[in-house]
Amino acid sequence: MKPTIDWPRNDYSRVPFRLHHDPALYEAEMERIFRGPAWSYLCLEAEIPGPGDFRTTWVGDTPVVVSRAKDGAIHAFVNRCSHRGAMIVRELRGTAERHVCLYHRWCYSGAGDLTGLPFRKGLKGEGGMPEEFDMKAESPRKLAVANVHGMLFGTFQPQRADPIEAYLGEFGMGIIKRFLARPVRVLGYSRQRIAGNWKLYAENLRDTYHASLLHEFFVTYGVDRATQKGGVKMDARHRHNMNHAYAASDSQEDAKAAYADTAARLDRMQLRDGKLLQFRNEFEDGMNLAAPTFFPNALLIQINNSLATRQIRPKGVDAHEVFQTVFGYADDDEAMTRHRLISANLVGPAGLVSMEDGEAIEVVQKATRSAGAACAVVEMGGRGPVRDLAHRVTETPIRGFWSYWAELMGVEPEGAIR
């Protein structure tokens, strides 16, 4: 059934709160976006380096296996047995030549093809599957996989999806290359379950306005302030975006003047151990903060020398998991790895500059359940057409997100901006 939405405006500067609460919309999102023509982030290629290596992941609420076949090719398929629907692979990761469902031992290749099942021909001429049973036709649904500089994306509808280069655009392709120019070494994972709709997280990532206000640590210690040089960039379709800032590009005086009317404590606090905030510039562009977001479920994030991908895993209409993969580079020495791990104090579920997001999203979810037809106000940075901005007091990319969301959902308002 086609959902309908009463958008008060065609530029998404008003967003009905019910979009975070309607279970029917959630089901439609899973179908039209995650199992539709969007490219979702799966995992890093570095996580499945060898033949037979696999990892389980999620695309929306669909469980997926990503695996590397003997010939090195990477496959992704739905982690659900064709027979009775059991999860085929139950481990988080591993190496296997084939995957066997525990329930009735149906057997799948690393590429996700059904290759055998016990008693197919019955026993002593009795029972068994019908002669015409077609294993190939009954294999789990596959995703097309694209490898972008070692970041793996998958889509269920490659025939409808833009080719990955066009989907990510010059912006997306370029920024992924910037993060993954050197071979990566995965340092580990963190997970966080936030009791809020997944789109609240997607919005949060596109809201530069909140960064230096909610995350007071940023401002207090000068990691990230709206007064720094930086801004937001988007792809041509405005579905992806990047909030970014350049290290040490503002002065303490500018910051003090700008934050005079907020609660930020620019003078009072000083760290006893400054290494937490040390930034060793390792990128040509000199950015110390870069957070490119890819519709619908991914983020690359750099805060100083802490690097990670994040994957949004929707868990019903009112919860999502944020799965973070922290990485460094294969040629990091021990001191650099240690420095990255110390920097990791800043990010993740216990991150000194990120912990507030979980709370902000949960209190929005709590308070908007009863909001009826009320809408969020999304006007910081202006109304009307969506475009890149060379300043950081904006939430314009949120409107970009909704415009693409509405397109895929088939619910654009009349005269919608794109």
Next chain:
Amino acid sequence: MKVPGEVRETFTALMADYAMAIDENRLEDWVELFEEDCDYKVVTRENVEQGLPNVLMWCDNKNMLRDRIGSYRHVNLYNLHYDRHVLGPLHCTGNEGPVWHFEVSYSLFQTDLEGASRLFSVGRYRVEALLEGDSARLRSVTVIADTGLVPSLLATPL
């Protein structure tokens, strides 16, 4: 390993102080249980079992602990809650002179301002502590959380 009763008692009291200081929101007192040259780390079992070094928190000296607590007090905003630890018995794994190694299981419940409680984290502490007479100080605490899926967010220490 078999441990003299008074040693066990001293470390049990140390860990009770540890838990109570957090639960009663005396985080500054909690910091004071550590030596100056200390290490406090929160890791998850998922990472440990894969041999991966990622941390959720890592303070490799007491000043970093002070910074974190200072940040909670003055800078960070987080879910308003009460903590309640329930600790298991001390499991000693060895000692080198006055430096003792032991592990303790914990359950940590969180209660919100409206009184709703939930299991927030379960796991174990791997501890290195220095025994001086009948008092003890923490040299190193590694919290290995079975609960890798952090509910909401992790602010106050485990």
